[in-house]
Structures are given as C-alpha cells and as structure tokens.
Amino acid sequence: MMHSTLHFSLGMVVGTALTYRPLLDAWRRKAALAPHLRRWLIVAYGLGVYAIVPNLLRRAGVPHDLCEAWFMNIFLLSSALNRSIQGSALYGPFVMGILVTAQYAVLLRAIHRSAPPA
Numbered sequence: 038m039m040h041s042t043l044h045f046s047l048g049m050v051v052g053t054a055l056t057y058r059p060l061l062d063a064w065r066r067k068a069a070l071a072p073h074l075r076r077w078l079i080v081a082y083g084l085g086v087y088a089i090v091p092n093l094l095r096r097a098g099v100p101h102d103l104c105e106a107w108f109m110n111i112f113l114l115s116s117a118l119n120r121s122i123q124g125s126a127l128y129g130p131f132v133m134g135i136l137v138t139a140q141y142a143v144l145l146r147a148i149h150r151s152a153p154p155a
Contacts, residue, residue: 041092042129048088052081070147088113
C-alpha cells in the first residue's frame, strides 16, 4: 500500500498541472496574478485531499477491502497505485516538500513582482 503522503503529493502534482497554464499566461501578460494563484493553490491542495479520501475512509473504520476496491480508482487511481507501489514513506514527504517549496517560491516571486519600485 502506498503511503498517504505520496497520494497527497500526486494529487498536488495533478492539480498543479491542471492550473499552471493560466497562471503562466497571466504572468507573461503582467496581468493580475491573485485569482490565478488562488485557483492554483486551491486546486492543488484540493486534489491532494481528494486523492487521500480512501486513506481517510480507512482511518475512519471503513473495511480495508472496500477501500481497495476497483471503484476507489476514482480518487486519482488510488487502489491501482496501492497495488503497484509499495511503501513510499520516503518519497511522499520528499515530493510534497519540493511542491510546497516551489509554491512558496512562486508566491514570493509574485509578491516581489507586485511590489512598487522603491
């Protein structure tokens, strides 16, 4: 079974991939970034939470067989990934750390870009 942090990280990667294009376009046009940054972060973290729903259900007491059933693949291929990747307790926090650091760097750069020249 794959560790929940890797499920969360993969959800964040999918969310980032789905929403980076409008953010990049707004950045290049020098348009307002706040709505795009908000959508980018909400979708990335929202899909991260969505990806760990089977793990949360398991913690809530739902039987393991139900949490690993084929229909749980609607949560970003959760049960398929659990069958193919074992463990990953080291990769999950590493990937999540890189994603959070990258998001923080983009936010800092956006703040720097929007600050009036001194």
